[in-house]
Amino acid sequence: MDQEIGTAKHTKTFQIMETILVLAHTENNGALAKSAREALHASATLHKSLAGSKLVVGLIGDNVQIAANSIAACLATKYFGVTGADFSQSRYATDATAAEAICKAAQATVVVAPATSRWARVLPGVAARLGGRADTHVTGVAAADGKISVNRWYYRQRMEGLLTRTQRPWLIGIDPGSQTPCDCGAGTAMVEMVLVNLTDAARRTTVVGIREPKADAQTIRPDAQLLFVTGAGWTKKQADGQTHLPEAEKLILGFLKQSRASLGSSKSLVDQSGEGQAVLPFLSHLNQVGQTGATPRHAKGLSTCCHGEEPHTVGWRFIGERRAISLDPNCGWARGKADVLYVADAFAVIAKVNELLAAAGMA
């Protein structure tokens, strides 16, 4: 890229040959996650469009050889690794130290990593250590005329910015699901091990486990085709003047079981538990989509009993096809946001949908 340095009187332009480092961590089985392959694809595309750039890979994990071999046919010219039991844990102190060491060993000017919870925790801190900058939740990376630019969203997915930076190294966290994963083939990769000396201070935190709902109670499924969004209308009084919480619970869980959809919820619905109101017990803030919740990526979204900006605008910014069921034909939030708005009682429609799905054997 062209970078200007010096004072106003003495300005000099020179060309930086970017070294693009793809930073990834291994999964429990030693392999790379899809999100890592997405970051690799974005980096390879960037590398191709930046003349004179180099592409290298840095891997962290208990053992990184399987992961390196799985992408050995990619355009990377060098592989760096930090390995050992200390680096199998998703822990700030050790991950930051390892990432810093790899960035230095690779002399990286641009670092691209998947914005997994593990990397999102450390990337800005690593940038601070290296005197660089970090941009997270990036949804696009490109280069034109030797300048790298990234896309990211501001104000909770309300507006999209396209920005460039002169600082290096520039650490870029790519949002999982926003890129095409690379399909480069396997082979045998030579991994250059980077030695990291950990102090006791780096081991003050220990990961002791993962807490998750039982398999049949897990309603958040990031890889599902469909996001099913439930609004507070499910807990309100229905046409007979009564609430129907048990029936709502049965219908929603029945739909999730039959369709294998992921469950999202409006803020107003999950907030009810904190306000002492009747609630759907399987919903938590983890299900919340929107302003203070998640903005998941799914091919399709079906919203039911929702009325508000949370689910319709912010919550499904990255949802492909969108349909909504609402009793309000003038719902200003669904209009212009959904492809189809069904004016109907969600209780009746979902009951029938469940019947049809069960009959079709989708379970």
Added chain:
Amino acid sequence: MSIAYQIVVCGSIVPDPLQTLEPVASPAGPALKNEMMLPAVLDPWAGHALYEASNLVKNQPGSKVWLVSLGPKAKLQQVMMTVAQKVPFELVALDGPASGFNDATETAAALAEAINAIPGLDKSRLLVFGGWESASRGAGATMQIIGERLGIVDQFQGVDQLTVNADGSMEILERIEGGKHQVSKCASAPALLGWATGNLPEPKNNPQVGMVNMRTVMPALQKARPTKLTSDGLTFASVALPKQLRETQIVKDKSPDDIAQEIVEWIKK
């Protein structure tokens, strides 16, 4: 074992989520249209961090909460009128922009400096709290950089629960992929926690708490240090609202059975 923590909560203000936001170009870079006129609230995730801090103080006698906030002084004052009625804290105010387009590194540097300047700060008892992301920049970067500048390497993001064990260690639940939580054990303070939603409801307004807080809030606002953020090296080529307005098909006259059939076919497609 009860530990008297010093809990510093970092949190700024953001436009009320119900407001329509429109980006405009300003001499200093992108900004929001009528930004100073928009009603503001305490950043939601920072708010959760503040309520969790207050709850921890109740369970750990002798602990104290500071709220370190960078924002336009006049807007901070408006927001503090409400926030100060929620939980007890001492405000440390910095007078500067709270825009989402500012660079996280500069914001973090200013906040870290303000934290370091708190009189009597004891880092062996320090817990730095904040939202894991803001509702403005949404980067999830500021807290980590603050931690680095303060020399704190026990950092946690997306925190939903903190439990102080009898031996003084802390068990922390962080959100990870797929609706799961990672459970970590941290030996002791200092630590930095970027909070997600936590488990606590928003406290009701308590005028008595407000009166006590305002004794320190107003002086803190009066002596708020002017803070300039330049965002050097960062250039926005564009900031725009998404254009895709969908042609919504309104289906009014179909029976639930017909709608269900259509939805099932769509799901299976």
